[in-house]
Each structure stands twice: as structure tokens, then as C-alpha cells.
Amino acid sequence: MKTRQVILARRPVGMPTTDDFRIDEVELESPGEGDIVVENLCMSVDPYMRGRMVDRKSYTPPFQIGEALTGGAIGRVVESNDPNVPVGAHVESSFGWREAFVAPGGQVRALGNLEAPASAYLGVLGMPGMTAYVGLLEVGALKQDDVVFVSGAAGAVGSAAGQIARLKGCRTIGSAGGPEKVRHLTDDLGFDHAFDYREGNLEDAIRAGAPNGIDLYFDNVGGEHLQAALNCMNPHGRIALCGSISGYNAVDPEPGPNNLGMAVRMQLRLEGFIVSSFGHLRHAFQRDMTDWVTSGELKYQETVFDGLDSASDAFIGLFTGANTGKMVVNLG
Amino acid sequence: MKTRQVILARRPVGMPTTDDFRIDEVELESPGEGDIVVENLCMSVDPYMRGRMVDRKSYTPPFQIGEALTGGAIGRVVESNDPNVPVGAHVESSFGWREAFVAPGGQVRALGNLEAPASAYLGVLGMPGMTAYVGLLEVGALKQDDVVFVSGAAGAVGSAAGQIARLKGCRTIGSAGGPEKVRHLTDDLGFDHAFDYREGNLEDAIRAGAPNGIDLYFDNVGGEHLQAALNCMNPHGRIALCGSISGYNAVDPEPGPNNLGMAVRMQLRLEGFIVSSFGHLRHAFQRDMTDWVTSGELKYQETVFDGLDSASDAFIGLFTGANTGKMVVNLG
Numbered sequence: 149m150k151t152r153q154v155i156l157a158r159r160p161v162g163m164p165t166t167d168d169f170r171i172d173e174v175e176l177e178s179p180g181e182g183d184i185v186v187e188n189l190c191m192s193v194d195p196y197m198r199g200r201m202v203d204r205k206s207y208t209p210p211f212q213i214g215e216a217l218t219g220g221a222i223g224r225v226v227e228s229n230d231p232n233v234p235v236g237a238h239v240e241s242s243f244g245w246r247e248a249f250v251a252p253g254g255q256v257r258a259l260g261n262l263e264a265p266a267s268a269y270l271g272v273l274g275m276p277g278m279t280a281y282v283g284l285l286e287v288g289a290l291k292q293d294d295v296v297f298v299s300g301a302a303g304a305v306g307s308a309a310g311q312i313a314r315l316k317g318c319r320t321i322g323s324a325g326g327p328e329k330v331r332h333l334t335d336d337l338g339f340d341h342a343f344d345y346r347e348g349n350l351e352d353a354i355r356a357g358a359p360n361g362i363d364l365y366f367d368n369v370g371g372e373h374l375q376a377a378l379n380c381m382n383p384h385g386r387i388a389l390c391g392s393i394s395g396y397n398a399v400d401p402e403p404g405p406n407n408l409g410m411a412v413r414m415q416l417r418l419e420g421f422i423v424s425s426f427g428h429l430r431h432a433f434q435r436d437m438t439d440w441v442t443s444g445e446l447k448y449q450e451t452v453f454d455g456l457d458s459a460s461d462a463f464i465g466l467f468t469g470a471n472t473g474k475m476v477v478n479l480g
Numbered sequence: 481m482k483t484r485q486v487i488l489a490r491r492p493v494g495m496p497t498t499d500d501f502r503i504d505e506v507e508l509e510s511p512g513e514g515d516i517v518v519e520n521l522c523m524s525v526d527p528y529m530r531g532r533m534v535d536r537k538s539y540t541p542p543f544q545i546g547e548a549l550t551g552g553a554i555g556r557v558v559e560s561n562d563p564n565v566p567v568g569a570h571v572e573s574s575f576g577w578r579e580a581f582v583a584p585g586g587q588v589r590a591l592g593n594l595e596a597p598a599s600a601y602l603g604v605l606g607m608p609g610m611t612a613y614v615g616l617l618e619v620g621a622l623k624q625d626d627v628v629f630v631s632g633a634a635g636a637v638g639s640a641a642g643q644i645a646r647l648k649g650c651r652t653i654g655s656a657g658g659p660e661k662v663r664h665l666t667d668d669l670g671f672d673h674a675f676d677y678r679e680g681n682l683e684d685a686i687r688a689g690a691p692n693g694i695d696l697y698f699d700n701v702g703g704e705h706l707q708a709a710l711n712c713m714n715p716h717g718r719i720a721l722c723g724s725i726s727g728y729n730a731v732d733p734e735p736g737p738n739n740l741g742m743a744v745r746m747q748l749r750l751e752g753f754i755v756s757s758f759g760h761l762r763h764a765f766q767r768d769m770t771d772w773v774t775s776g777e778l779k780y781q782e783t784v785f786d787g788l789d790s791a792s793d794a795f796i797g798l799f800t801g802a803n804t805g806k807m808v809v810n811l812g
Contacts, residue, residue, distance in 0.1 A: 199745070206745045207715070370740065383539070389744050404736030408702065411752035412721050413531070413538045418750040420743035 149176045149185065153216040153246035154459050160201055163397045163467060168201075169460040172216075176250050184239075184253045185227035189480040191244035192220035192270040193463040194304070198396040207422050219244035220275055221479075222259070222266045233258050240269055247456055247479055263438055271304050271474030272448040273437055275423055279390060280308035280366075281433045282426040287419050288364045288388040290316055295358045297377060298322045299345070300368030300393060302329035304448075304474035307337055308437075309366045311446045314338050318364075321357035323350075323373065325469040332472060337447060345369075350376035361385075369394050375405035381414050389420040397467055449473030481508045481517065485548040485578035486791050492533055495729045495799060500533075501792040504548075508582050516571075516585045517559035521812040523576035524552035524602040525795040526636070530728040539754050551576035552607055553811075554591070554598045565590050572601055579788055579811055595770055603636050603806030604780040605769055607755055611722060612640035612698075613765045614758040619751050620696045620720040622648055627690045629709060630654045631677070632700030632725060634661035636780075636806035639669055640769075641698045643778045646670050650696075653689035655682075655705065657801040664804060669779060677701075682708035693717075701726050707737035713746050721752040729799055781805030 152173045160168045179185050197219055200211045211217055221244035225237045230253025233239060239256035243249040264273055271277060283305075284290050296313040300306040301322025310333065313320040321341040322333045333342035341357030350372055354362065361382035367374055370392020377387070395402045411418060440446035451471035453462035459477045466475055484505045492500045511517050529551055532543045543549055553576035557569045562585025565571060571588040575581040591601055603609060615637075616622050628645040632638040633654025642665065645652040653673040654665045665674035673689030682704055686694065693714035699706055702724020709719070727734045743750060772778035783803035785794035791809045798807055 199741075207747070374740070375736075389740070391744055392741055395741065401738035404707075404738050404740050406733035406736050408706070408721070408736050408750075409531075409724055409727065411750065412723055412754070414752065415539070415754055415757060416752050418740075418743065420746065420748050422744070422747055425747060 149248065150174065151176055151246050151248040152456050154456065156201065156211045156213050156215065156217055158213060159203065160198075160397070162399045164198070164201070164460070164464050166460045166464070171456060176248060179227055179229050179250050182230050182252050182254070183250055184225050184230050184233050184256070185248065185250050186223035186239060186241065186243070186256065187226050187248045188221045188223040188244065188246065189478075190222050190267045190270060191459065191477045191479055192275070193459065193466060193475050193477060194219065194276065195391055195393045195396060195466050197463065198467070207424070217245035218242050220270050222269050223248075228253065230254070238262055238266060240274065245459060263442055267450055267452070267474070267476045267478075268441065268448065270476055271450060272308055272441055272446070273434070276304035276474060277308045277437050278426070278430065278433045279305045279423040280312060281437060282423055282429050283366055283388040283390050283421060284309050284312050284364070286426060286429060287421045288366060288386050290318065290364060292317060294363040295319045295360065295382075296321070296364045296366065297354060297358060297362045297380070298366045298368070299373045299377070300324070301333055301339065301342065302472050303368060305390060306366070306368050307333075307448065307473055308446070310339050311337055311440075313364075314340075315440060315445060319358070321354070323353070323369070329472055332449070336449075345373065351379050354380045364388070366390060367392070371395055371402055375407055378405055378407050378410045378416070381410060381416050383414050385414060385416050387416060387418040389418055393467065450476050453477045455479070481580065482506065483508055483578050483580040484788055486788065488533065488543045488545050488547065488549055490545060491535065492530075492729070494731045496530070496533070496792070496796050498792045498796070503788060508580060511559055511561050511582050514562050514584050514586070515582055516557050516562050516565050516588065517580065517582050518555035518571060518573065518575070518588065519558050519580045520553045520555040520576065520578065521810075522554050522599045522602060523791065523809045523811055524606070525791065525798060525807050525809060526551065526608065527723055527725045527728060527798050529795065530799070539756070549577035550574050552602050554601050555580075560585065562586070570594055570598060572606065577791060595774055599782055599784070599806070599808045599810075600773065600780065602808055603782065604640055604773055604778070605766070608636035608806060609640045609769050610758070610762065610765045611637045611755040612644060613769060614755060614761050615698055615720040615722050615753060616641050616644050616696070618758060618761060619753045620698060620718050622650065622696060624649060626695035627651045627692065627714075628653070628696045628698065629686060629690060629694045629712070630698045630700070631705045631709070632656070633665055633671065633674065634804050635700060636803075637722060638698070638700050639665075639780065639805055640778070642671050643669055643772075645696075646672075647772060647777060651690070653686070655685070655701070661804055664781070668781075677705065683711050686712045696720070698722060699724070703727055703734055707739055710737055710739050710742045710748070713742060713748050715746050717746060717748050719748060719750040721750055725799065782808050785809045787811070
């Protein structure tokens with residue numbers, strides 16, 4: 149059995165291009181004792197993967213040039229030497245960026261009966277959804293009556309974070325790129341206020357939605373968003389630092405916020421986090437999020453690219469605002 | 481009875497100059513019911529006061545032009561209409577920058593029997609000492625085996641913070657300006673490693689003292705220090721943001737650290753704090769710090785300027801590195 153897989157051809161400099169990637173076809177090994185063979189149905193591209201394309205110290209080792217990329221994927225078992233993961237089971241794995249793979253059964257997570265379409269387990273019911281959940285509730289320590297600001301609020305993480313805040317009864321404002329996404333936030337997702345970060349002054353836009361200031365800022369963007377939000381924080385405010393997509397493709401480091409003095413004067417807490425450190429909350433996340441999604445209280449949207457050949461375009465699209473909600477590559 | 485007092489003549493632009501201040505002589509009101517008259521023995525100048533000279537939103541209202549400045553002072557009661565604060569009592573107040581004052585007895589704090597020279601209650605046993613104590617133990621959540629880095633470590637706050645870390649058994653490194661201060665940190669105060677931030681590369685200097693990284697950074701300086709320290713932090717490290725003296729006199733805001741992405745990747749917590757929010761720890765601070773100081777386990781140094789006329793020079797000297805330890809103005 150063969151599979152096609154996406155290889156990191158070279159490290160991107162600045163905005164990635166399709167030339168940074170190539171597709172190879174390889175013969176899969178035969179499954180050994182305890183192994184399973186999985187055909188992927190869909191795979192994830194996520195902003196954090198840009199960081200793994202850089203050769204530096206981080207929470208996960210960098211991708212290696214000439215090797216297949218990895219990332220979240222949902223697949224179906226087509227051959228099994230592991231009785232715990234039988235043929236036909238849906239599994240989540242980190243063996244994305246390829247159409248099929250062979251791995252020990254213990255290296256995938258069986259999903260049981262799907263309560264939503266398979267791709268939802270890459271998004272709202274998967275890593276991005278859990279990132280929103282732990283970032284808001286645990287790192288951000290959401291409190292009743294908090295005013296919450298979410299940047300990149302039309303993305304996979306941001307749209308979940310904002311809706312969780314709303315479901316917890318908090319006034320929620322969000323930023324997104326372009327009028328359609330802004331309308332999506334208020335009309336479809338129930339944000340109290342949303343604005344287009346490409347228009348006008350960021351700080352003014354935040355204050356228009358949060359005239360009494362922000363208590364919790366869920367930062368997906370960094371850069372100018374973080375600087376503007378710092379100026380709007382209430383005393384003892386919290387900033388959950390989830391990532392800073394604005395700087396992921398910067399060739400030279402962007403200057404940081406010039407107003408960190410606000411953190412002292414307003415006694416703010418800024419805390420970076422990685423969802424994989426919060427495994428102890430997985431059960432609570434799955435219970436709550438499945439309830440919210442199946443009841444329709446929390447909505448999600450996907451932008452779907454079709455086929456492995458579109459994977460690099462889908463990935464690059466994350467940085468040009470091509471997605472509303474989760475960016476998914478369909479492989480089924 | 482008359483007093484001389486220091487007036488904010490105009491708001492400093494950049495580095496303060498003596499022309500930003502003037503001294504007026506005024507007649508004190510007669511003490512009314514419940515009032516006391518106090519002659520100050522010594523007064524404090526502290527870096528945070530620079531912030532109060534700027535007209536902006538902060539945790540304390542800005543100083544007003546044409547009005548007497550305020551700040552910590554230790555004095556002795558010379559007249560009293562408050563039986564709780566009798567003549568002869570030593571009191572701590574916020575009525576510094578003047579030689580004498582009249583105030584309700586309830587607006588000062590009686591010190592009881594002094595267990596150290598009066599000026600120590602402006603420093604190691606006062607606000608700066610408590611800032612070090614709560615910043616390190618509460619905000620920084622000091623843990624056994626932490627490697628601790630303190631910037632501005634020869635100052636009033638930094639020298640106390642570093643010594644508390646040492647007393648708690650932690651490896652402690654510090655930065656200061658100039659070889660004499662560096663020697664003071666290692667030879668007198670027991671820092672494990674110290675370096676002159678004016679020499680060489682900051683990040684290299686930190687790594688030389690903390691080859692395995694930093695767990696807790698007590699930041700008195702901000703700016704380049706913060707950026708360098710961010711690159712040296714261990715996963716789940718904590719940064720107590722106490723102030724950023726490097727930027728206090730900047731006319732235009734200095735760019736912030738361009739590597740806040742480290743906070744995400746290393747899951748760091750940066751937290752700003754103001755000592756006045758930690759009144760619930762005052763008793764514990766006074767107990768511990770008095771023990772450490774009277775036993776000689778924790779040392780402190782003072783740089784003393786003499787007389788109210790020297791107050792503005794003493795204040796300006798905070799930003800030129802004129803002080804080792806607490807800067808005090810003697811008024812006795």
C-alpha cells in the first residue's frame with residue numbers, strides 16, 4: 149500500500165510558499181505486531197505549525213527538512229493488529245499531512261461513536277477547541293462579569309473562546325479581518341461586539357465595545373493587538389497568550405508592546421500556555437464542549453480545502469485570512 | 481511653626497532636572513482635634529515616584545504641579561492631640577518631601593519600638609523591602625530549587641529580593657551597574673553570581689550565571705533586561721514585573737521585548753504588581769524581615785543625601801545609579 153505525504157522541502161523565510169513543500173509517494177511498511185493501518189479522512193493545518201518550521205528551541209521539536217510533516221488528522225482503521233483499535237474505528241492521530249499511515253495502535257486515540265462530523269474532532273472538539281477552553285477558563289481564570297476580548301475571533305480557537313465566554317454569561321468582543329467575518333461573529337456566534345481590525349484605530353475599536361475596559365484578553369494575534377489591548381485592561385486583568393499569528397512569518401522579530409508598564413500599573417497577569425500541558429482537563433473539555441456543540445449552543449464553521457495537493461495552500465491561507473473557523477483539508 | 485517642602489514646579493520631560501522642583505516655605509496649620517505634629521527624620525525617594533510625575537491613569541493619582549510632593553517618611557511626633565500617637569513616637573507616613581507636617585493621627589503608622597535605625601523603615605523594613613518580599617514569594621511564587629535572576633539588584637528592592645531568594649536556598653544571580661556594585665552583590669550580599677549590565681551581552685551574562693536557565697525573574701529594569709531574560713527562562717518560569725526603571729525617563733515609549741513568543745512557547749507567567757495590594761502580608765513581612773535584619777542574615781545598605789535641599793538630587797540620582805541600596809534623604 150502506498151501513501152502520498154507532504155514533505156518540508158526547505159524552511160520558509162517569511163510567508164511560506166508552495167515551494168517550501170513537496171509531495172512524495174512512498175510505500176507503507178507492512179503492519180507489524182500491534183500495528184494498525186489508517187486511511188486519513190481529513191487533516192488539520194494550524195498556525196502553530198509555522199513555529200515548528202523554524203529551527204529553534206520550543207515545546208515541540210522543529211520539523212526536519214526532507215521529512216514528512218505531522219499534524220492532527222482523523223482517519224479510519226483499514227487493517228488492525230491491535231484488538232483495542234478494530235477495523236472501521238475512527239481515530240485521531242498526529243499523522244496528518246499524508247493520506248495513510250501505519251503505526252502502533254497505542255499511538256492513536258480512538259474516538260468511539262462520533263457525535264459530530266469527523267472533521268469537528270480536528271476543530272471545536274479537538275485541539276483548537278480545547279485550546280480555547282483551557283485558555284479561557286484555566287489560564288485566563290474567567291470570572292463572572294468579566295468583559296472578554298478575543299482577537300482572531302473568527303478563527304478556530306477564537307470562535308470557540310468567544311462563544312465559551314458568551315455561554316458563561318460574559319460580555320464578549322472580538323476582532324477579525326473583514327466585514328463578513330465581523331458579521332459572522334455578531335450574527336452567527338453571538339459576540340456582543342465585533343470589529344474589523346483592518347479598519348481604524350485598534351484601541352478605539354476595543355473601547356467602543358468595552359467602554360469600561362477589558363478583564364480578560366484572549367490573545368491569538370500578538371503585535372499591535374496586544375499593545376492596544378494592554379491599554380484597555382482593567383486592574384488585575386488577565387491576558388491568555390495563545391499565540392501571535394501576526395508575527396509568525398516575520399523575518400526580523402517585530403518590536404514588542406511598548407506599554408508593558410501597564411502590566412505593573414494595572415497589576416496584570418500575562419500567561420503563555422500550550423494546550424498539551426492541560427491533559428488533566430481533557431475529560432471536562434470533552435464533556436462540556438460535546439454538550440455545547442450537540443445542543444447547538446456553540447457553533448462552528450469550517451473552511452475546507454480538498455485533497456492533499458491543497459494542503460500547502462490551506463496552510464498558507466491561515467496567514468492571509470482565507471479561513472473562517474477551522475481550516476480543514478479533506479482527504480476522504 | 482513653619483516647614484519647608486518640595487514642590488513639583490513642572491512635569492519632567494525625560495530625565496528630571498533640579499528645575500522641575502522648587503522648595504517653598506509655608507506656615508503649618510495649628511493641630512486640631514485628633515491631629516499630630518511630626519518632624520521628619522528622613523524621607524524616601526523611590527523610582528516609582530517618576531511615574532507619578534506623569535499625568536496619566538495609574539494605581540495612584542499623578543502629582544499635581546504647584547503642590548508639595550508626597551512620599552514615604554519617618555518622623556517623630558512633637559505635638560499630639562491623638563492619645564494613640566503620643567509625643568516622642570516614631571511614625572511612618574506618606575508626608576515626605578517636607579521637614580514637618582500636621583495630620584490626623586490616623587493617617588500615620590506608629591512604629592513602636594524601633595528594632596533598627598529609623599531610616600531602615602524606609603527601606604528594607606518598609607515599602608521597598610515589602611515589595612521584594614511579596615514580589616518574590618507571592619507574585620513570583622518562589623519554589624525550592626528555583627534559579628532566580630534579579631535585575632537592578634543593588635537597589636533597595638533588588639538587594640532585598642536577591643537576599644530573600646538566597647535565604648530560601650535558591651541559586652541567585654543579579655545585575656547591577658558598575659564593578660563596585662557587582663562586587664557588593666557577591667561579596668556582601670551573598671549572590672551566587674552577579675554581572676555588570678553595562679558590559680557585554682546581557683543574555684550571555686545571564687547564561688553565564690544560570691547555564692540551566694532561570695525559573696524566576698524579578699524585573700526592576702524592563703527594556704533590554706526583560707528581553708534578554710525572556711530568552712533564558714525555563715518552562716513554566718515566572719516573571720514578577722516590579723517596574724522598569726530603564727524606561728521611566730523615556731520621552732517616547734521604548735519598544736517592548738520582541739520575543740514575547742517565548743512566553744507562549746515556554747508557558748511563562750508575567751505578572752505586574754503593586755505592593756499596596758498585599759496588605760494582608762504585612763504582618764508576615766514584618767515578622768520575617770525583622771528577624772532576618774536583626775540576625776544579620778539579610779544586609780542592607782543606604783546611600784544618604786543630607787537635607788531637604790538635596791532631595792531632588794537624590795531623586796535624580798536614582799536614575800543615574802548614584803545609589804547602592806536604599807536612597808535616603810536625611811532631614812533630622
